Amino acid sequence: MQTNASRASGALEAMFREESVFDLYSRGRWQVPDGLVAEVTERVDALAEDPRAALLVVDEHPVLHTPVPAVVADVLGITAFLCGDVAVRSGSWRRLDHDLVRSHLAGPTPGRGGLDGAYAGWAAPAASWRPPGGALFRAAGDDRGLRRLAWELTVEILRALAGIESLEARRQSLVKLYDHAAADHDLVEATLSAPGTPSGRARLRERWADAAADDLVTTLPELTGGVGYLSWIVDGWCAAHQHLADTVPGGDDVCTALSRLLVQAGLTAVPPELAVGVRGDLYAQVGARLPDEVRTWDAAGWRGRVRSWLARATVAGEFDVARIWLDLAVRLTGVVQGLPGDAVTPDPCLVPVGEFQDDVRRLFRVRRVRHPLAGVVAAPSWLAPEDVFPPVGHRNGHVRGTAGALVPADALDEATDEATDGTPDEAAERDAGHVLPGAGGPGRARASALAQATAMIDRIVGQPALVAVLRELVDMPAQDLRLLVTGPPDVGTNLAVDVLARLMTMRGFDGTAVWLHHEQFALLDADSAVAQLRDRVEGCDGERLIAIEGLDRLVSYERIGEPLAQELHRLISAHGAQVQLVAFGGPDGYRRLVRASPSLAAWWRVVRTREFAAGDFAVLFGRALDRRGAATTPDALRAAGDLLAVTRAAVASPGEAGRYAQPVDEGRNAGLATRLADLAVAAARRRTNWATSPVVDVVDLPAEDAEPASDGPASEESAGTESAVIEAPPRHAQGAESGRP
Numbered sequence: 001m002q003t004n005a006s007r008a009s010g011a012l013e014a015m016f017r018e019e020s021v022f023d024l025y026s027r028g029r030w031q032v033p034d035g036l037v038a039e040v041t042e043r044v045d046a047l048a049e050d051p052r053a054a055l056l057v058v059d060e061h062p063v064l065h066t067p068v069p070a071v072v073a074d075v076l077g078i079t080a081f082l083c084g085d086v087a088v089r090s091g092s093w094r095r096l097d098h099d100l101v102r103s104h105l106a107g108p109t110p111g112r113g114g115l116d117g118a119y120a121g122w123a124a125p126a127a128s129w130r131p132p133g134g135a136l137f138r139a140a141g142d143d144r145g146l147r148r149l150a151w152e153l154t155v156e157i158l159r160a161l162a163g164i165e166s167l168e169a170r171r172q173s174l175v176k177l178y179d180h181a182a183a184d185h186d187l188v189e190a191t192l193s194a195p196g197t198p199s200g201r202a203r204l205r206e207r208w209a210d211a212a213a214d215d216l217v218t219t220l221p222e223l224t225g226g227v228g229y230l231s232w233i234v235d236g237w238c239a240a241h242q243h244l245a246d247t248v249p250g251g252d253d254v255c256t257a258l259s260r261l262l263v264q265a266g267l268t269a270v271p272p273e274l275a276v277g278v279r280g281d282l283y284a285q286v287g288a289r290l291p292d293e294v295r296t297w298d299a300a301g302w303r304g305r306v307r308s309w310l311a312r313a314t315v316a317g318e319f320d321v322a323r324i325w326l327d328l329a330v331r332l333t334g335v336v337q338g339l340p341g342d343a344v345t346p347d348p349c350l351v352p353v354g355e356f357q358d359d360v361r362r363l364f365r366v367r368r369v370r371h372p373l374a375g376v377v378a379a380p381s382w383l384a385p386e387d388v389f390p391p392v393g394h395r396n397g398h399v400r401g402t403a404g405a406l407v408p409a410d411a412l413d414e415a416t417d418e419a420t421d422g423t424p425d426e427a428a429e430r431d432a433g434h435v436l437p438g439a440g441g442p443g444r445a446r447a448s449a450l451a452q453a454t455a456m457i458d459r460i461v462g463q464p465a466l467v468a469v470l471r472e473l474v475d476m477p478a479q480d481l482r483l484l485v486t487g488p489p490d491v492g493t494n495l496a497v498d499v500l501a502r503l504m505t506m507r508g509f510d511g512t513a514v515w516l517h518h519e520q521f522a523l524l525d526a527d528s529a530v531a532q533l534r535d536r537v538e539g540c541d542g543e544r545l546i547a548i549e550g551l552d553r554l555v556s557y558e559r560i561g562e563p564l565a566q567e568l569h570r571l572i573s574a575h576g577a578q579v580q581l582v583a584f585g586g587p588d589g590y591r592r593l594v595r596a597s598p599s600l601a602a603w604w605r606v607v608r609t610r611e612f613a614a615g616d617f618a619v620l621f622g623r624a625l626d627r628r629g630a631a632t633t634p635d636a637l638r639a640a641g642d643l644l645a646v647t648r649a650a651v652a653s654p655g656e657a658g659r660y661a662q663p664v665d666e667g668r669n670a671g672l673a674t675r676l677a678d679l680a681v682a683a684a685r686r687r688t689n690w691a692t693s694p695v696v697d698v699v700d701l702p703a704e705d706a707e708p709a710s711d712g713p714a715s716e717e718s719a720g721t722e723s724a725v726i727e728a729p730p731r732h733a734q735g736a737e738s739g740r741p
Helices: 010-016 036-049 051-055 070-083 135-140 144-160 165-182 185-193 198-211 214-219 221-247 254-264 282-295 299-315 319-338 353-364 409-415 441-458 464-475 493-507 526-539 561-578 589-596 614-627 634-650 656-661 669-687 716-727
Strands: 021-024 028-031 482-486 513-517 545-549 581-585 605-608
Touching: 028 165, 036 051, 036 070, 036 144, 051 144, 070 135, 070 144, 070 165, 135 144, 144 165, 144 185, 165 185, 165 198, 165 214, 185 198, 198 221, 214 221, 221 254, 221 299, 221 319, 254 282, 254 299, 254 319, 299 319, 299 353, 319 353, 441 464, 441 493, 464 482, 464 493, 464 605, 482 493, 482 589, 493 513, 493 545, 493 581, 513 526, 526 561, 561 589, 581 589, 614 634, 614 669, 634 669
Parallel strands: 482 581, 482 605, 513 545, 545 581
Antiparallel strands: 021 028
């Protein structure tokens, strides 16, 4: 049997490997390039050995050998500040600030070798450094010349820290702040002459914070001061909590959750600083609630409930939001414990960060084998790492094609008009005449498949979550595919399948998809339904992508839902990477799937789509006009988007049988945009004496109270188009085996 390491993909290894990982919960995991920390450390050591550094020395420091150049102490403080004050960090480089000054440490580096104590596996230290400076300015005293030197060395520290990707945005914001301050004569004078007392330094910090532009404060919220930073934390935490509570059952309401978070931090009364910036009456509500929570507090019970809730959120696809929740909860703990002063490293802190990390590994690093009673033991299979640590996607390639076909670049716009529906605007645009032979060997075929998939994705409108997931899959096409798309119908179904089928060619699949529909099984008895599902899935083994329409309904049927769910779970377990699936469900599809079969639900990565907005319709309308050789004015484009959004909302949704009788509902999204383009172009041509390239204006759009566009085509061209849309199935839908039911 293969070892775990040989079974795991590169990304999966990175996910569970701790070496060379720096993970800021607020930014994401970053694989630290080999040699980078050593390079930055060399820059720091060079600064410490600079003769100028010897003029500013620290005689006492809690973690450094003393006396020590103040520049070393400020490297420690600035790096911690760039990570974020009391921000959660994980990975082997979680104490990067200490690692950069390791040769000056009085003891072992915290966070390496298991020295974090209660924070094993993560850290969230307070970062008291603030501009214009810390140890350097204190060491300079009231000497103006030494203060100028302290300023100069602080800027050089910021330059020395370049290249640490997770910190780069905040580092650049600090550099901009120092550049702005250097051009402000009054601020320079205040910095050089302010009293060196604690109150003088505090007022100087405030002046620097006031001088920061809004975009810098957005990146560096700590500049708003203790009360402002607390307000920023609470605002973000409330938003994250409400999102999770709306998505995952079992969470407390915001007021109760915030009260309990304060109690776990050791508070018995609501700090008055929370009254600033907290939403609505939340401060008063928490104040009324807190005494009861203090009286009935059960630390272990609270921690266990939060851990379970966040684990369910992770399984439900809300991994990133769960991490934000934890990060801000820890920050809040450290800030309120430090009031009325600066934030402190939280102690105590019952926020289950370590347990969350354990749960991520427990839930997603799963080796699945078949029990002997259930059949032949299967090879171990790993869940996709991107369910937990999605990489940053990027665009590449310039050619698009349907699954199994290469399309010239000049046909790209025509072939993908309504990329969000997958509805062809004109049947001829998928004509086999566009197909080019695949040549150049496996390397070129792989590059072509990636380029085609990427170009398809580039045309998607109005579905950012779906686009993000598809880009990740393009970046890492070797991962197993278990994708559940939930949301309104016909907002990306066909195109997503085309993209994924193209990616599957790199696994040896043939580039086509087999569609299964829940209604295929509705009238069957349990034995027949299970047998048909088994035959269809095993018939695709290692050859074709499987697309399931209405997975949530399939497993919810009263007579056959449970056995079908069990069989699908068994097939995925037994066949592993040979079975690749994408499924679609309604807006609450994942919840229905969890209720019907938690074991089956655990396989899927969830992405949620949304209804089109007016701006999305405007994009589709503009594309339809481009293909017809027409232009439009900005006002007409906006008006068309508004009209299409209103029309779509007014179109009565078909019954379930009607919806699934055809692959596409012609009254949705791109179908509406196409029909409106036909009407507008015809009106513009009449208005301009039949100009071949008319400019569509607002007057060419039908009035909102005109006859609904869905009642019939507006022209012969439109009629032909609609007929093609309704009657001619997409290329992948032709044939009994590969077609949609």
